[in-house]
Amino acid sequence: MKAALGVIAVILILALLVGGTYAGRRNEMVRLNEQIKSNWAQVDVVLQRRADLIPNLVATVQGFAAHEQTVFDDIAKARTQYMNAQTPADKIAASNQIAPLVQKILLLKEDYPQLKSNENFLRLQDELAGTENRIAVERKRYNDSIMEYNTYIGLFPNNIFAGWAGFKRNNDYFQAPEASREVPKVQFPAAKP
Numbered sequence: 623m624k625a626a627l628g629v630i631a632v633i634l635i636l637a638l639l640v641g642g643t644y645a646g647r648r649n650e651m652v653r654l655n656e657q658i659k660s661n662w663a664q665v666d667v668v669l670q671r672r673a674d675l676i677p678n679l680v681a682t683v684q685g686f687a688a689h690e691q692t693v694f695d696d697i698a699k700a701r702t703q704y705m706n707a708q709t710p711a712d713k714i715a716a717s718n719q720i721a722p723l724v725q726k727i728l729l730l731k732e733d734y735p736q737l738k739s740n741e742n743f744l745r746l747q748d749e750l751a752g753t754e755n756r757i758a759v760e761r762k763r764y765n766d767s768i769m770e771y772n773t774y775i776g777l778f779p780n781n782i783f784a785g786w787a788g789f790k791r792n793n794d795y796f797q798a799p800e801a802s803r804e805v806p807k808v809q810f811p812a813a814k815p
Contacts, residue, residue: 647783654771658792661764662710665796668756669717673701675753676724679746683727693730697723710794717757718797724750761796768792 680694700723704716728747772791775784784790 665760
């Protein structure tokens with residue numbers, strides 16, 4: 623009888639230890655997952671800010687560069703795709719299409735010297751540059767939180783508890799789009815003799 627009670631006590635102690643460990647680890651996984659959602663919300667805010675600035679910048683540039691219609695059409699399509707995206711992965715893909723198009727608009731100022739001195743263009747360009755910096759910071763925070771979460775749920779014994787609780791790896795990292803890996807081409811106007 624004493625032996626049976628001892629075995630039951632040991633089983634209860636082990637169950638309490640495993641249950642307590644499981645609860646603690648699960649709570650940490652929930653915290654890390656919520657941190658990812660919070661960081662994504664910040665990324666989404668700055669991406670939305672960029673999407674909202676782009677039509678103003680386009681309108682300013684269109685007055686000077688009416689024949690650059692394909693660039694404007696591409697930007698409108700990419701912005702619409704971003705606005706209609708529902709998941710972080712879709713928004714990341716749409717955002718990666720917008721970035722090189724914004725660079726094309728900013729490069730138009732080289733072809734239109736009067737655009738360089740336009741006050742609206744300069745103000746919007748500065749706002750867009752600040753927004754791009756915010757995007758970079760928020761993307762890094764978001765990627766760091768995904769890395770922390772993925773590392774935590776991948777470590778032993780967390781991986782066992784993650785499987786029990788239904789936590790899965792998150793691979794919605796921001797990555798540099800292929801277009802950003804290309805070396806920019808800088809062309810100077812030919813010198814006049």
